[in-house]
Structures are given as structure tokens and as C-alpha cells.
Amino acid sequence: MSFVSIAYTALFYAAAIVFLVGVGARIYRxxxxxAPLKIPTTPAPTTTGGVVLRMFREVVFFQSLFRSNKWIWLFGWIFHFSLLLVLLRHIRYFQDQVWLWVTLIQPFGKYAAFGMIIGLLGLWARRILVDRVRYISAPSDHLMLALLVGIGLSGMMMTFVSHTDIVSVKAFFLGMMRFSPQELPTDPALLIHLFLVAMLLIVFPISKLLHAPGVFFSPTRNQVDNPREKRHLAPWAAELEK
Structure with a gap:
């Protein structure tokens, strides 16, 4: 194997371990x-089924963001929906026999990259042009957006400008999954794209991108609004009362 193939194999193994362990540890935490207090954001559902429906609307449609700011909601939803299509399209690189639905979404995932970039640029412009948002934006916020934009642009470069050998790329990742590393093409756009993806996996567990799993643990969203009907008692508080 070439030095580049060995280096990228080691990089992705390390990135995968950091990502899985880091995100797993965060979720466990x-x-x-x-959550010692009953603090659902009202108006809130009073049943468990209502909470599930509310979480579905929040995760899929960004309901609270839509009520707060329509422009931010528009760019945010475009980015996240486009990102979902792009990620689903990439499943083919990890399968010998590609599922039918993955094959069917390939054209949509291909052009979803444009929506991903448009959404990111809109969110980035917000951090620059809106005074109160610019004031609370840290350098890491801009670097994360730059990283995502770089991943999107390098991916589009391979799709629409400088095509790479996707058969060899698929063989590389299937080989990694089977612990039998294969050669990786050395196209510059591909190497840049994969390097940025690995960096994203590494920084994900320590970044604000953790809002993805974190939203499911938000007490303002996942609690039933029944403080009068049932006393909310955290497990640690229950131990003190024994």
C-alpha cells in the first residue's frame, strides 16, 4: 500500500474511534x-404521546425555530435536509449490494449538495451580519461552518468537475470495515474531502454539533407538562428522601 493509503486508513480508524467513544460518552453524560425541575417550554403536551409528537415536529420540522425566526429556519432546514440526503447517498460506499432506495435517491443526493452550501452560507451570513449574533459568535463557530462548507465544496468538485474513481473509494471503505485496507485514489479533491470529513468526526464530540443528539435530552422539550398531576422527583432527590 502507498503511504497515502496507509495514512488515511490510520486517520479514519482514529477518527471513527474518537467519534464513537466521544459521542457515546456525551450521550451517557x-x-x-x-433534571430536578419540571421545566417544559409551554404550551407543552400533557401526555407521553404528545411529547413524542412534539419531539418529532422539533427534530423534523424545527418547529420552535420556525416560530422564532423564519429566515434562520429556512436556511437551517435547507441545510439539514440537504445534509440528510447527502449522507443517505453515501451509504452506497459501505454496501456490497446497494439497497434499492439508496439507488433511487442518488440523483436527489447529488444535487442536494447545492442546498447544503446555500443553507450553510445563509447561516454563516447571519453570524456576520446580525449584530447580536456576531457578538456571541466564537472563532470556533466560524471554523465549524468553514469546515462544513469545505466538505460540501470538495464533494461537489468531485461530482461535477474532477471525477474520482468511486469504485476504488468504495473498495477502500469496505476494506476498512473488514479490516483489510485497500488502496485509496490520490485525487487532490478526494484527499481534501476525506481529510475534512475526518477532522469533522474528531471535533464533533467537543463541538456545538452535539445539539444533534442533545435535543433528545432537553428537559424543556422531552418533559410532560403535568406538575399538578404528578410530582417530578429526580432519582438523586428520591434517594435523599429515603
């Missing part, structure tokens, strides 16, 4: 963090 979220799950173990007590």
Missing part, C-alpha cells in the same frame, strides 16, 4: 444528568 446527558442521560445521567438529573
Amino acid at each position: 446527558y442521560a445521567k444528568t438529573p
Whole structure:
């Protein structure tokens, strides 16, 4: 194997370990963090089924963001929906026999990259042009947006400008999954794209992108609004009352 193939194999193994362990540890921490107060954002559902429906609307349609700011909602939803299509399209690189639905979404995932970039640029412009948002924006916020834009642009470069050998790329990732590394093409756009993806996996567990799993643990969203009907008692508080 070439030095580039060995280096990228090691990089992606390391990135995958950091991502899985880091996100897993964060989720465990979220799950173990007590919520001593009943603090659902009202108007809130009074049944468990209502909470599930509310979480569905929040995760899929960004309901609270839509009520707060329509322009931010528009760019945010365009980015997230386009990103979902792009990620689903990439499933083919990890399958010998590609599922039918993955094959069918390939054209949509291909052009979803444009929506991903448009959404990111809109969100980035917000951090620059809106005074109150610019004031609270840290350098890491801009770097994360730049990283995502770089991933999108390099991916579009391979799709629409400088095509790469996707058969060899698929063989590389299937080989990694089977612990049998294969050669990786050395196209500059591909190497840049994969390097940026690996960096994203590494920084994900320590970044604001953790809002993806974190939203499911938000007490303002996942609590039933029944403080009069049932006393909310955190497990640690229950231990003190024994």
C-alpha cells in the first residue's frame, strides 16, 4: 500500500474511534444528568404521546425555530435536509449490494449538495451580519461552518468537475470495515474531502454539533407538562428522601 493509503486508513480508524467513544460518552453524560425541575417550554403536551409528537415536529420540522425566526429556519432546514440526503447517498460506499432506495435517491443526493452550501452560507451570513449574533459568535463557530462548507465544496468538485474513481473509494471503505485496507485514489479533491470529513468526526464530540443528539435530552422539550398531576422527583432527590 502507498503511504497515502496507509495514512488515511490510520486517520479514519482514529477518527471513527474518537467519534464513537466521544459521542457515546456525551450521550451517557446527558442521560445521567438529573433534571430536578419540571421545566417544559409551554404550551407543552400533557401526555407521553404528545411529547413524542412534539419531539418529532422539533427534530423534523424545527418547529420552535420556525416560530422564532423564519429566515434562520429556512436556511437551517435547507441545510439539514440537504445534509440528510447527502449522507443517505453515501451509504452506497459501505454496501456490497446497494439497497434499492439508496439507488433511487442518488440523483436527489447529488444535487442536494447545492442546498447544503446555500443553507450553510445563509447561516454563516447571519453570524456576520446580525449584530447580536456576531457578538456571541466564537472563532470556533466560524471554523465549524468553514469546515462544513469545505466538505460540501470538495464533494461537489468531485461530482461535477474532477471525477474520482468511486469504485476504488468504495473498495477502500469496505476494506476498512473488514479490516483489510485497500488502496485509496490520490485525487487532490478526494484527499481534501476525506481529510475534512475526518477532522469533522474528531471535533464533533467537543463541538456545538452535539445539539444533534442533545435535543433528545432537553428537559424543556422531552418533559410532560403535568406538575399538578404528578410530582417530578429526580432519582438523586428520591434517594435523599429515603
